Amino acid sequence: MSIFSTIRKFFTSDLGKKLLGIFKWVGASLIAIFTGEFIFAKTKSKKAEKIKNEAIKHHDEARTRLNEHLKLLCDTKCSIYSGFGKLAEYIERIQQRPEFILPLEGVDLPDFSPAEFKKLAFEAEALVGGAGGAIVGGTICMAVMGTGAVAGGILGSGFVLCAMGVNMINRACEKKKQAERIREDVKHIVEFYGKLSDESDSYRKDLEKAQTKFAKCLNKVARILERKVNWEDYSNAERRHVENAVMLAQLLCYMCSVNLVLAPTVDEPLERLNEADINKAKADANKAMSQLKIRLMFS
Numbered sequence: 001m002s003i004f005s006t007i008r009k010f011f012t013s014d015l016g017k018k019l020l021g022i023f024k025w026v027g028a029s030l031i032a033i034f035t036g037e038f039i040f041a042k043t044k045s046k047k048a049e050k051i052k053n054e055a056i057k058h059h060d061e062a063r064t065r066l067n068e069h070l071k072l073l074c075d076t077k078c079s080i081y082s083g084f085g086k087l088a089e090y091i092e093r094i095q096q097r098p099e100f101i102l103p104l105e106g107v108d109l110p111d112f113s114p115a116e117f118k119k120l121a122f123e124a125e126a127l128v129g130g131a132g133g134a135i136v137g138g139t140i141c142m143a144v145m146g147t148g149a150v151a152g153g154i155l156g157s158g159f160v161l162c163a164m165g166v167n168m169i170n171r172a173c174e175k176k177k178q179a180e181r182i183r184e185d186v187k188h189i190v191e192f193y194g195k196l197s198d199e200s201d202s203y204r205k206d207l208e209k210a211q212t213k214f215a216k217c218l219n220k221v222a223r224i225l226e227r228k229v230n231w232e233d234y235s236n237a238e239r240r241h242v243e244n245a246v247m248l249a250q251l252l253c254y255m256c257s258v259n260l261v262l263a264p265t266v267d268e269p270l271e272r273l274n275e276a277d278i279n280k281a282k283a284d285a286n287k288a289m290s291q292l293k294i295r296l297m298f299s
Helices: 003-012 014-093 114-129 138-144 147-152 163-169 176-227 236-256 275-297
Strands: none
Touching (some): 014 114, 014 138, 014 176, 114 138, 138 176, 176 275, 236 275
């Protein structure tokens, strides 16, 4: 008798039928269990995906609001750098001009070099122009990073604020616990965005105060050059106008040199506000402006 005949004979017997019934029950139970596990897993995956998607939406909305604040700060800085270019051109037109070394008490300002200020204006315009007017790379770099990064082209249009955080929240997510971790990460990122938004507005207002006086001095220098171009022919008041414009340009350059954010570290995977340098720059600006007001009164 063949093996197939033996198997057939066994399963047609009473014992075989009972065993076959047991196998069917076990099989059905296993199918039900596996199906239930699959449905449960799928449900968990959907919940995880929902949590993650809501977190990403929350992040993107906060990022859009931040970008609006950074755009305003970027516009202010662009206007300031443009003024640097104009001043540099004006100073270069003045014949027999002295070296402008104009120290302020308690404030260390950068040296004034027409060529360097003109170069800074050109490179700042090129950096933002390369961003196509969008809040990406160039404009973010201009808003939050200092003059050194702009002038050196260090960051350029490839700069992405909070890049590590964005990578964190875009990672794969299949379990609810993973999604909740992403939601927690988004919470910290959004808190940082809020602080940076507030600081960018505050710093922009401080810059605009100095810029307003700078623009007035710049206009006075332009009017002087319409009448005379030789430093020896300038009156004391006219010389003071030129010097004030230079000093305000130096102050603004110093203020623009401050990085608003600190780069991520191993211990701090997200950027942080550069509170120490920001506060120092504001204090120095107040010292400088109080001294400049005295000079401006007699201009």
